[in-house]
Amino acid sequence: MPMKLNPTLVLWGVRMGFMSYGWDAGVLGGVLLTKSFQSAMKAPDATTTAMIVASFLLASWLGCVTAASPWSDRVGRRIWVMAGAAVQIIGTIISASSYSVGQLIAGRVLIGVGNGFVVSTGPVYVAETTGTVKQRGPLVGILMGFACVGTACAYWIDFGFTYATGQVVWRLPVAMQIIWSLLCIILCFPNADSPRWYFLQNRPDEGKIVLQQIYEDNTLADKVANEIQTELKQEVGETLRFTDFFYDRSETKAATRIRDGVVLVGVAYLMGINMIFYYMTTIFQVYIGLPATTASVCSGAATTLLAIGAFVGSIFCEKGGRRKWLLWGSALQSVFMIAFVGLLAAGTKATSSAAAAMLFGWILVFSPTWAPQPYIYISETMPLRHRHTGVGLGMSAQWLMAFLTVYAGPIGFANVGWKIWIWFAVFNVIGFPYVYFFLRESRGRSLEHMNELYNEKLAVGSGSLSPSEGEGSVKAEESVVEQKV
Template sequence: MVVVGDQLYRNALIAGGLGFITFGWDAGVLGGILLTPEFQSAMKFPGDTWTISMTTSIFLLASWLGCIIVSCFGLFAGRRTWIIMGEIIQIVGTIISASSYGWGQLLAGRLVIGIGNGFCTSMIPVFVAEMAVHVHKRGQGVNLMIGCASIGTALAYWVDFGMVFASGQAVWRFPVAFQIFWSLLTLAFIWPLPDTPRYYFAKGLPEEGDVVLERMFNQTTSEGPAETAKKDILASLELEKADTARLRIKDFFWDTSDLQAARRIRTGVILVGGAYLIGTNMIFYYMTTIFQVYIGLEPLTASGLAGAATTVLAITNIIGVIFMEKLGRRKWLIGGAIGQSIFLAAFTGLISTPGEATGAAAAAMLFCWIAVFGPTWGPVTYVYASEIMPLRYRHIGFALSISSQWVMAFVTVFAGPIAIADENVGWKTWIWFLVFNVLAGPFVYFCCPETRGRSLEEIDLIFMSESMHNTDAAKQLEHDIGSQNGSSVEEIQETHSVEKSAV
């Protein structure tokens, strides 16, 4: 039976959600086993801080490499194909990791997993966004992917916690190996799905694109919303063919092009990268270590709190999914930056004066930071970056945005523990993360126009030059914006002129 309509989108959400559970599992599973005697015995501890940091963070650097590969060759294969390749690669890397008896083999396994993860995290949000039929559900769908990542991280920490009561090498090998289960589930759900119509049209395959559009809308492309969607996609591609809309290196520094493709990519790169300079991976990779070593809690208590903290993240992510479209992207991000700055400042001040009372209060502040991060900077940066990219360059722009995430995450996960272990730096390391929390809000306010309520093609109107608004292709995109989201063409042009100062 061929799946059509809303069920097709729901299946895409399930496949993408499972793929991001895989990502969350990979990101969190090592954090709960680093201090177990069984893991340390297999890895022939003691290991120095550099080795431990590299083993944990090589996954991030490899994920960056996977994103770069996608940005260079993204259109050679479809969104769906890259996801399938990524999951298969992760299965291979997991087998290598779970059978490790030394740092070298574990490093190799984590590197392979990371490359596959880079493929998946670059393409799953794009795949989900492009399969969305209803504009008001697109942000919720991409947001749900991040919610699933946090569920994966929480599940990994709870499994790690449960394995504390086991014995033998299964204490750490089972949690690492269980990632294969999530990858196999992802493959099972994505295999029957088609690729996105926008990919087919961008590749010059209109017949295939028509077939998928007809399945998405459950009607032919010669009538109703399906016909409008096809015309919008073709109009967007037509605008991107103009010489003045091409991607040029100099525009990444000062974009004067008619569609501001480089500015849009640059904004996504800074936004997503910034979300990982605020301490995200440092907190979640070393959650148990932070509670146990730096706050001074007992090992079992630290492990349990780490599981609880990642559960808070998952719950607040899901709350964000429910209310995603109630507020604009800008309000979520600016409000999140303010809340995160307050709680991280309190956390930093408290751990600067170690003690039982201040340690408990610091843990509470960390929980509050996570609760604010969960529905804001955790998912909304992905949503925004997946929306603002022009169609022809979407694989490049989003992959580069996610690659910046992995670079910044690598820097923090690798260098953070080394800095904290240095007695001359110690708790002051958190000031670095606090600075970026504070800077995040102004960046969004001045550089990120609102995208809520517009189709992926209509977002071109926010960034295009005034001269291009007179073209037939632009007029096609303006067909029903006012009726869809209450914004007139004049209001969109006004938004563009206001934001032009950020070029």
Template sequence: MVLEGNALYRNAVTAGALGFVTFGWDAGVLGGVLQTPSFLEAVGYPNTTITSMITSAFLLASWLGCIIITIFGMKMGRKNWIIAGEVVQIIGTIISATSYSYGQLIAGRVFIGVGNGFCTSLIPVYVAEMAISVPKRGAAVNLMICSAAGGIALAYWVDFGMTFASGQAVWRFPVAFQVLWSLVTIAFLLPNPDTPRYYYATSQEAEGDATLARLYAKPLADRDVARSKSDILASIELEKVATAELRLKDFFYDTSDLQAARRIRTGVILVGIGYMIGTDMIYYYLSTIFQSYIGLPAKVASAMSAVATTVLTITNFLGVTFMEKFGRRTWLIAGAIGQTLFMAIFTGLMSSPGAKTGAAAASMLFGWIAVFGPTWGPVPYVYASEVMPLRYRHIGFALSVSAQWLSAFLTTFAGPIAIADTSVGWKTWIWFLVFNIIAGPYVYFCCPETRGRTLEEVDLIFMSDRLHNTSAAKQLEHTASLSSRSSDDVEQAEAAIPKDEKTSD
């Protein structure tokens, strides 16, 4: 049976969500087994530096996967790269689960990371580009991050359950289980086409027409389908006219007609900040933080880690439910304020170790996670997938995610080493506090609002005056007149564009 309409889009979202469960599982599964005797025995009782290498190799390899997508992303399409990513992850998982040395485990984690880079670069793009409903788009991309949180939580719960087992299965079974998530992701994605925007951008008009008609479950001649096609083609035409090539200088000060470089820069910095606030340091080492730094018993630390990641999943779902109630900027600024408060108190408590302060620090960590869940967890992904121009969307989003992996690598590799150094110790958390503090101002001054616009209408926010008189711009403006928007959205979008960086002729 050929899927179409809502059934086709649900299948695309389900495939993407399962792909991000895979990402979450990979990100969380080692965190719960790093301190188990069977794991330590299998990999030769690694010191802190080697343990950091084991966990962070996945992150650096994910960055490499993103860079590959920026270079070759248009060659195979969104769908085929995602499938390739899952296959590479399966290979890496087999290598990891059969490891009897930390070298082999690191090699396996590199394969997993490269595949993960393919998937995390293109799954949100795929889901966003398959959306024909603007309100559903943000929630659907948000659901990807929620699914990643669910994958982390599931991994920690399985890790906790395996603490009651014995032998090598304690860590090998959770690691090997990732293969199932990859296989199910492939099974859901195979019946789907690629996105209509990808087909049109690569001059595959017949395939684009067929996919667009399937998504609307209407003939191509239908008014809604024809208008959507016209908008996509108009956006492509604008980009051809306005943006010949990305110029290096535009990444610093962009005066081009559609500000492609500025839009990429905005997404890269936003996602990078989102992972310099302590995200991966917390989730990769939850059990270690609870056990070694806060002083909880091993089984209690494992259970607390599972509960904490469950809190993350629940709050992520709240974000999915209410994503469109507030603007992207509102979610991010409010989240930055809340996270800063919890991180500041947590850092202060970590400076005075003890049973009572440890318990209080754990509660602050839970508070930070609850605020992060619906705000800085998913919204940078949603925003970065929306703000990029179509021609460079695979490059812009892949570079944004690559900033995530570089930030995550830096924090997960250097963080534990710094904390273990008695001359640094708790002061490491000040680094993360600083980025929590600067997150809000960055969004306020640099990120225009994108809520309520189609992906093509986002071009209008950044378009120079010269382009507004073109037929392509007028095609987009017919569905994006300011009178149909809420005044808050318009004012926020305009206010967030610095006057001296608005494009000039």
């Protein structure tokens, strides 16, 4: 018999894992230009600085790919999340005690690998232990909100430490990441794994016990258990072939779903978000021309805005569906980013201030749309047998594209100036046609009814409801557990 599962503890444990991710995304951005950091790292040049920052991103890609490998599904969602948090703690200790670029990069590589484990399996763990369809999207999306909170908190802590002196100015903010990783382990440890994982590992008795703990209603738990087993039967023999990623002939369209998720997340992180938040203080201070203190305040305000927007987009993601949020986001972001590029190109003091306003406008739109929605989409549309692979590869696209932008960004600034932003403007525009022509609306379906979204024939004779009934297929389930969740 597995340990008991408390969905609330699982949710908060994974949230702390995402706080750790956000903290790392923000903490270096506010200390790179401080005298203490420059002294400890011996005044690194632009290329070295880019490698210090971007090593975390490339390592996160490696962590995601590792967690997405075929054999990794034997481990389970819970173990991957806790292992990732433990590796992050080791990496943080090394980073906070660094006195050379090599040691700092080594520490950040470990943090990144651990982060890859957490962010690729955490959303799956939450999605598979959430009791209601209506709450699944918001609860997964809010993970990104907590990542944004971590970024905002790190920036404000950095700002506060700018009034201190000595090595504590950057070492203590970096070390504080341990708090979130430790909380992640403590909260996840007492719990069982996802019920879907137990069924996937041919341990249905344990899966049913966990389902009963989630729903507190044996009849409903049995209904969901039957649907999980039906889904697994539909996916028997559905192997991933390389050619299927280009022309998918399978019934469940597993390769198509993974491909769509990878491209979706990749496009999201080529829109410029990591470039903006890793170098936000530098952008405001060096490229827009704001005073150092004003640049720090603007950075903190921008990250706070991102966090608020991510929560808003997650809470209301069921209004209109995933596609509409993404379509509106791409359209409005394109307007703000194109205006930002044009104002930077003008290069006057007045246009620089207007460029800062356009950047805030872009963040205001991105935060509730392209920040949380891709996480929600990939965590719920992947088939059960390949869910860990699909989400892991989707998240790996995030880190690979983030590495590309964060590493190339400072070099691009140094060589082509404002023109580097044209790259990001292009991908903000590309997002609209991609979502419109390739993505299907997943709102209102249980995880076990996603296969029917890609092939209606799977609903026939399987005991499943038809795709047209997706919105109402879980009303009984929601009435039982909605107030609990």
